[in-house]
Amino acid sequence: MAITDRHATTLALAHALSAAERGLAVIPLSRSKLPALRSPHHGDPHPTALCHGECGRPGHGVYDASTDPRRIRELFAAAPWASGYGIACGLPPHHLIGIDLDTKTGTDASAGLRELALRHLFTIPGTVVVITPSGGRHIWLAGPPDVVIPNSAGRLAPGIDIRGAGGYLVGPGSRTEHGVYSTVPGTA
Numbered sequence: 242m243a244i245t246d247r248h249a250t251t252l253a254l255a256h257a258l259s260a261a262e263r264g265l266a267v268i269p270l271s272r273s274k275l276p277a278l279r280s281p282h283h284g285d286p287h288p289t290a291l292c293h294g295e296c297g298r299p300g301h302g303v304y305d306a307s308t309d310p311r312r313i314r315e316l317f318a319a320a321p322w323a324s325g326y327g328i329a330c331g332l333p334p335h336h337l338i339g340i341d342l343d344t345k346t347g348t349d350a351s352a353g354l355r356e357l358a359l360r361h362l363f364t365i366p367g368t369v370v371v372i373t374p375s376g377g378r379h380i381w382l383a384g385p386p387d388v389v390i391p392n393s394a395g396r397l398a399p400g401i402d403i404r405g406a407g408g409y410l411v412g413p414g415s416r417t418e419h420g421v422y423s424t425v426p427g428t429a
């Protein structure tokens with residue numbers, strides 16, 4: 242059954258509000274997984290690239306992220322084409338870090354992570370795992386409050402990306418042009 246755009250937006254908003262109830266700050270995403278709201282500074286004769294929302298208008302990507310249901314509803318109302326939502330990483334109270342295990346590059350990122358765990362003597366705790374439309378996995382971790390974990394791509398091992406401060410994770414229940422993101426049963 243085809244899901245109409247409006248229905249997809251309503252579903253995405255519902256999932257986003259439920260994430261916000263758990264203390265996760267969210268923004269609406271388009272089908273391309275990018276922030277749904279365009280920068281209000283687009284086309285400015287003197288672009289203020291350093292504005293992170295101080296101008297008071299929406300459209301600053303992850304800087305728009307909020308846990309306030311009224312604000313989230315406003316953001317989605319301004320982006321009726323949104324079909325998903327992003328969860329901002331690195332923010333209190335959870336200081337979310339996402340370990341993004343890719344599968345489409347032909348590398349076995351899960352094996353790479355197990356190898357890192359053995360070599361550095363850490364274990365991955367039982368936590369939320371989100372499966373991506375391409376079969377990849379996002380492992381959610383709570384970071385230390387006093388350390389800023391940056392984003393990185395393939396730095397720890399091939400196919401392993403880290404989503405940290407200034408980054409976001411596509412939330413479970415999001416629809417993108419490649420399919421739906423969902424939690425692995427029993428992990429949410």
Ligand SMILES: [Zn+2]
Binds near residue numbers: 281292293
């Ligand atoms: Zn601005």
